[in-house]
Amino acid sequence: MMARKSVLPLRLENVCLAYGTRMALSDISLTVRPGRTLVVMGPNGAGKSMFLRLCHGLIAPTTGRILWASGEARPQAQAMVLQRPVMLRRSVAANLDYPLVLAGLPRAERAARVAAALERFGLGEMADRPARLLSGGEQQRLALARAWTMRPEVLFLDEPSSSLDPSATRRIEEMIESFAADGITIVMSTHDLGQARRLARDVAFLHRGRLLESTPADAFFARPESAEARAFLAGDLIW
Ligand SMILES: Nc1ncnc2c1ncn2[C@@H]1O[C@H](COP(=O)(O)OP(=O)(O)OP(=O)(O)O)[C@@H](O)[C@H]1O
Secondary structure, three states: OOOOOOOOOEEEEEEEEEEOOEEEEEEEEEEEOOOOOEEEEOOOOOOHHHHHHHHHOOOOOOEEEEEEOOOOOOOOOEEEEOOOOOOOOOEHHHHHHHHHHHOOOOHHHHHHHHHHHHHHOOOHHHOOOEHHHOOHHHHHHHHHHHHHHOOOOEEEEEOOOOOOOHHHHHHHHHHHHHHHHOOOEEEEEOOOHHHHHHHOOEEEEEEOOEEEEEEEHHHHHHOOOOHHHHHHHOOOOOO
């Protein structure tokens, strides 16, 4: 991971995403900096998922630019875990192996990475079980582990614990913290204010497709500048 040219910072310049006459995202300018977990917050429909999808390159902006420091259009060194991760109809181990096969890694390297992921994330005893039969929390853990096997420099996570109970959520947060400690830059959305406080170094607050705040997390939680963010933090902003 260290040898290659960094893909960060990632800069969004005046990014807009339109669906017909509706603007899902309006004029977003923001920089994702290395090593600073960025949490994207905002009420339902604010544009959080679309923001992550744009950054990852799943969709293209209607106008504006998305610029990686490496100059690549869609770097390999970044991965995304969707809100409802897709599991292959295969074993846990095979799910971990699959993206490594696609990336063309040699068999021995793949085996080492799969073994390391199984061990590190407590998935060893499930290695041979069909991935689709795992619980929601276990599947999410597997999805994060699968992203980790790719050694990304940046990892986009869309609501990584949205439908999980508190203990499964805690395990996911521990994984995210360990990724950040490894030097993976995390960009994630969440509805969970407690989670945002625990994990965020920077916050991007979206409301109806507009970026109302982009600031260090401490400042956001202590002194939100916009009335919308204040209402959101007080639990009074529903959409
Ligand atoms: N294919 C599409 N066609 C039209 N509108 C869309 C499409 N995809 C998303 N949108 C709209 O874009 C807006 C932003 O959606 P997005 O999923 O990013 O919100 P979100 O902040 O992630 O919401 P939630 O918290 O509910 O997941 C919404 O108003 C949504 O209805």
